[in-house]
Amino acid sequence: MRATIDADRLRERFDAFNEIGATERGGVDRPSLSPENREARDRLVEWFEAADLAVTVDEMGNLFGRRPGSDDSLAPVLLGSHVDSQYNGGRYDGVLGVLGALEVVEALNDAGTGTERPVEVVAWSNEEGVRFQPDMLGSGVFAGVFDVEYAHGREDKEGNRFGDELERIGYAGTAPCEPRDLHCYLELHVEQGPYLDEGDLSIGVVEGVYGFSWANVAFEGQADHAGPTPMHLRHDALVATSDVVQSVRRIAGTGGADLVGTVGSIDAHPNSINVIPERVEFTLDFRSYDDGVVEAAVDRARREVEWAAEREDVEWEFEEIMRIDAAPFADECIEAVERAARSVVGEDDYTRIVSGAGHDASYLNEICPTGMIFVPSVGGISHVEEEYTEWEDVVRGVEVLLGAVLEKADE
Amino acid sequence: MRATIDADRLRERFDAFNEIGATERGGVDRPSLSPENREARDRLVEWFEAADLAVTVDEMGNLFGRRPGSDDSLAPVLLGSHVDSQYNGGRYDGVLGVLGALEVVEALNDAGTGTERPVEVVAWSNEEGVRFQPDMLGSGVFAGVFDVEYAHGREDKEGNRFGDELERIGYAGTAPCEPRDLHCYLELHVEQGPYLDEGDLSIGVVEGVYGFSWANVAFEGQADHAGPTPMHLRHDALVATSDVVQSVRRIAGTGGADLVGTVGSIDAHPNSINVIPERVEFTLDFRSYDDGVVEAAVDRARREVEWAAEREDVEWEFEEIMRIDAAPFADECIEAVERAARSVVGEDDYTRIVSGAGHDASYLNEICPTGMIFVPSVGGISHVEEEYTEWEDVVRGVEVLLGAVLEKADE
Numbered sequence: 077m078r079a080t081i082d083a084d085r086l087r088e089r090f091d092a093f094n095e096i097g098a099t100e101r102g103g104v105d106r107p108s109l110s111p112e113n114r115e116a117r118d119r120l121v122e123w124f125e126a127a128d129l130a131v132t133v134d135e136m137g138n139l140f141g142r143r144p145g146s147d148d149s150l151a152p153v154l155l156g157s158h159v160d161s162q163y164n165g166g167r168y169d170g171v172l173g174v175l176g177a178l179e180v181v182e183a184l185n186d187a188g189t190g191t192e193r194p195v196e197v198v199a200w201s202n203e204e205g206v207r208f209q210p211d212m213l214g215s216g217v218f219a220g221v222f223d224v225e226y227a228h229g230r231e232d233k234e235g236n237r238f239g240d241e242l243e244r245i246g247y248a249g250t251a252p253c254e255p256r257d258l259h260c261y262l263e264l265h266v267e268q269g270p271y272l273d274e275g276d277l278s279i280g281v282v283e284g285v286y287g288f289s290w291a292n293v294a295f296e297g298q299a300d301h302a303g304p305t306p307m308h309l310r311h312d313a314l315v316a317t318s319d320v321v322q323s324v325r326r327i328a329g330t331g332g333a334d335l336v337g338t339v340g341s342i343d344a345h346p347n348s349i350n351v352i353p354e355r356v357e358f359t360l361d362f363r364s365y366d367d368g369v370v371e372a373a374v375d376r377a378r379r380e381v382e383w384a385a386e387r388e389d390v391e392w393e394f395e396e397i398m399r400i401d402a403a404p405f406a407d408e409c410i411e412a413v414e415r416a417a418r419s420v421v422g423e424d425d426y427t428r429i430v431s432g433a434g435h436d437a438s439y440l441n442e443i444c445p446t447g448m449i450f451v452p453s454v455g456g457i458s459h460v461e462e463e464y465t466e467w468e469d470v471v472r473g474v475e476v477l478l479g480a481v482l483e484k485a486d487e
Numbered sequence: 488m489r490a491t492i493d494a495d496r497l498r499e500r501f502d503a504f505n506e507i508g509a510t511e512r513g514g515v516d517r518p519s520l521s522p523e524n525r526e527a528r529d530r531l532v533e534w535f536e537a538a539d540l541a542v543t544v545d546e547m548g549n550l551f552g553r554r555p556g557s558d559d560s561l562a563p564v565l566l567g568s569h570v571d572s573q574y575n576g577g578r579y580d581g582v583l584g585v586l587g588a589l590e591v592v593e594a595l596n597d598a599g600t601g602t603e604r605p606v607e608v609v610a611w612s613n614e615e616g617v618r619f620q621p622d623m624l625g626s627g628v629f630a631g632v633f634d635v636e637y638a639h640g641r642e643d644k645e646g647n648r649f650g651d652e653l654e655r656i657g658y659a660g661t662a663p664c665e666p667r668d669l670h671c672y673l674e675l676h677v678e679q680g681p682y683l684d685e686g687d688l689s690i691g692v693v694e695g696v697y698g699f700s701w702a703n704v705a706f707e708g709q710a711d712h713a714g715p716t717p718m719h720l721r722h723d724a725l726v727a728t729s730d731v732v733q734s735v736r737r738i739a740g741t742g743g744a745d746l747v748g749t750v751g752s753i754d755a756h757p758n759s760i761n762v763i764p765e766r767v768e769f770t771l772d773f774r775s776y777d778d779g780v781v782e783a784a785v786d787r788a789r790r791e792v793e794w795a796a797e798r799e800d801v802e803w804e805f806e807e808i809m810r811i812d813a814a815p816f817a818d819e820c821i822e823a824v825e826r827a828a829r830s831v832v833g834e835d836d837y838t839r840i841v842s843g844a845g846h847d848a849s850y851l852n853e854i855c856p857t858g859m860i861f862v863p864s865v866g867g868i869s870h871v872e873e874e875y876t877e878w879e880d881v882v883r884g885v886e887v888l889l890g891a892v893l894e895k896a897d898e
Contacts, residue, residue, distance in 0.1 A: 162757070162759065162762065163757060163759070164757065205760070205761070206759050209760075211761070267715060268712040268714070268715045268716075269712070269714075269715025269716060269717070270715075270716070270717070270720055286714060288714065290760055290761075298868070299870060299871040300867065300868055300869065300870065300871065301679045301680070301843070301844050301869045301870045302747065302749035302751055302772045302774070303679070303680075303697060303699065303747065303772075303774050303842075303843035303844035303845065304678065304679045304680025304681075304842065304843030304844045304867070304869075305679075305680060305681070305747065305843070305867060306680070306681070306747065306843075307736075307739050307740065307747055307748075309681055309867060312749075314732055314750055314751075314753060315732060315733075315736055315750075317729070317732075318728070318729035318730075318732035318733055319729075319733070321725055321726060321728075321729035322726075322729055322730070322733065325718075325726060328718050329718065336713065336714065336716065336717065336718055337718075338713035338723075338761070338763055339725055339726075339764075340713055340725075340758070340759050340760045340761055340762050340763065340764060341755065341758045341759055341760050342725060342753060342755050342758065342764075343758075344752065344753050346573070346574060346575065347751070347752045347753065347754075348573065348574070348617050348751050348752055348870075349616070349620075349701055349751045349752050349770040349772055350616070350622070350701075350749070350751055350772055350870070351573065351751050351870045351871075352749055352751065353750075353751060353753075354871070359760040361713045361714075361760055361761055363713070363714050431714075431715065432712070432714035432715030432716070432717075433712050433714035433715045434714065456711065456715070456716060456720060457709070457711055458711065458712045458715075459710060459711065459712045459759075459761070459762045460710040460711065460762075460765070
């Protein structure tokens with residue numbers, strides 16, 4: 077009997093899982109290490125155990141479920157994603173890759189299909205980076221990019237430490253979180269961009285992930301009463317900021333064909349209707365598949381910050397807090413995913429694609445051959461409650477994942 | 488014996504008063520109806536009673552202390568200001584006008600100087616408008632601009648009602664808050680602008696107050712992932728906002744010689760480094776002594792909001808929440824203040840001036856002849872902890888107030 081996925085079981089679990097932290101507008105609110113994130117983890121452990129997976133939690137709270145191989149000493153095939161969400165995020169982001177991986181194992185179990193290599197399912201901690209920065213923290217430590225102490229010391233806006241919060245929700249495991257020998261890593265994810273949906277395609281065979289840069293910028297001017305302070309005496313941190321927001325648009329418009337640039341977060345002080353803004357803090361996000369393009373964009377943005385500060389005669393701060401190089405995936409994984417895609421949806425319903433969003437796969441790619449499968453995001457929309465993927469595309473995505481696992485796990 | 492103010496007593500009270508809610512950087516944090524605002528009120532009541540003033544609290548929490556006139560049936564001379572502060576505001580704003588008025592009464596008491604008319608000292612509620620909008624709420628109700636029910640129903644960001652908070656701090660008085668017969672209103676205040684300091688002058692004889700407009704503006708676009716969303720598919724509420732921030736500068740630069748324009752407050756949602764801003768709410772503040780200039784600026788700003796929304800293909804909202812006409816003061820009060828100024832500091836150390844900031848005096852001007860005295864703000868700085876006025880200028884300001892009161896209270 078050939079292993080096939082059970083779409084009804086997958087649907088049932090998908091719906092049940094997304095009742096945890098469900099929001100009124102149809103999304104989920106399960107930020108990293110929240111009570112809802114704990115509940116989601118508890119549910120996974122339950123399902124992992126029901127599928128006869130050996131459960132391990134490492135010191136970053138990354139959650140593994142292992143199905144032995146016929147030669148259990150071989151390096152395993154690892155598949156998964158994450159279950160933490162944005163604040164009021166979508167139901168598909170991350171969840172699909174974890175529940176899809178679990179369904180692949182269930183399909184192997186149902187068919188009594190053994191594999192040469194062990195197959196492991198993983199749910200990485202803190203992928204989103206909305207509560208604790210940086211994002212992809214669990215996979216980053218696993219790949220040796222950050223050390224555990226650094227990660228445990230990350231604080232949310234209330235000053236709660238990641239390590240303490242992990243302890244509080246009961247997922248501070250003892251297994252070491254460090255690179256180990258893996259045959260490959262495979263991740264199914266929603267595209268979060270418009271290309272598959274616009275092209276009416278079911279599957280994206282991901283060739284790699286954009287590199288990106290994150291920076292924190294601040295201007296500090298002079299708070300003063302908005303009435304009696306004449307324009308020529310002002311040092312307005314928000315005016316300087318608006319200069320830079322405009323610059324980011326210009327940089328993205330001319331800096332490279334695939335370059336995108338965003339100011340996503342802004343906080344002004346004292347933030348009062350009749351006081352000139354004294355200090356404004358904001359963020360920059362630049363992404364491209366070409367690391368040189370990102371580099372040039374960041375350089376140009378830094379100069380724009382200096383110029384804006386000079387025009388308004390305010391102080392400036394510019395700190396790049398994260399730079400990730402573009403991650404081209406291993407040909408062997410891209411090709412295995414492509415073969416599976418061709419077999420599931422035929423020649424005309426998939427495309428090769430590059431990911432604009434960062435993923436845990438970006439870090440895994442640094443320690444083992446890595447591949448990703450995308451399914452469409454309707455309207456290209458993600459990180460919001462309206463995030464949506466047609467159910468038949470979800471099923472196709474999991475089938476492609478199964479196909480790729482069947483190939484890789486017997487190598 | 489001619490009444491003269493006691494600079495030492497004034498200083499002692501000024502310092503003691505500003506220990507209430509004192510901040511580390513030398514300012515005060517006593518926002519409207521806060522515990523610190525209550526403590527400040529308690530202190531005033533104590534000092535009013537010690538000065539033999541008959542204390543009344545009205546239904547807006549406005550606090551009056553009355554010194555009878557020799558003909559107590561005559562309309563009183565009212566003098567005062569406010570003791571609520573900005574969040575982390577300065578020590579002089581408002582406080583000077585209230586403690587200065589009290590010192591005037593003490594000086595009359597010390598000298599045994601009777602006046603024909605009663606003299607009343609007042610501390611108005613909620614002048615700043617940082618916790619409850621609109622600002623100048625206590626004097627606004629007193630002048631008949633707002634009704635009491637409207638004012639009591641105003642809510643802070645946590646949804647606390649003004650009326651309930653007034654009750655909670657024990658200052659929901661029973662005296663009706665409504666226009667009554669006043670001979671005149673006089674207010675001593677820091678300039679909050681740079682002109683007296685730049686001109687090295689001690690006293691400003693205020694001819695009137697700028698008119699102004701406040702508006703709440705919002706853009707609503709589409710939240711989406713900052714990585715995989717190409718630039719041409721974005722509907723970024725912050726980009727539209729930055730357009731308008733720049734426009735406000737252009738409008739202020741060309742709309743009229745004395746026109747000022749400010750975006751003081753901005754809030755973005757979801758405010759995440761890797762999500763395109765979906766909704767941004769911000770404020771507009773335009774001021775001029777020419778009401779037509781304010782009108783034109785608001786019209787132009789509304790069009791700029793529309794254009795910015797069209798460029799970015801986002802929804803827009805524009806609500807003007809407050810429009811106050813310029814308030815030219817009565818000649819008889821301007822002249823009385825000017826005579827007192829000339830007598831205290833001589834011909835060369837004062838100037839006539841217009842106020843860019845709104846004051847309780849703006850509302851009082853609608854129901855009785857009104858005058859104001861300014862003392863310099865060093866560096867033109869106010870609404871911040873660094874707000875500073877040389878002590879000798881404070882003393883001169885109170886002496887001018889006393890001189891004007893002596894003239895007006897015997898008319």
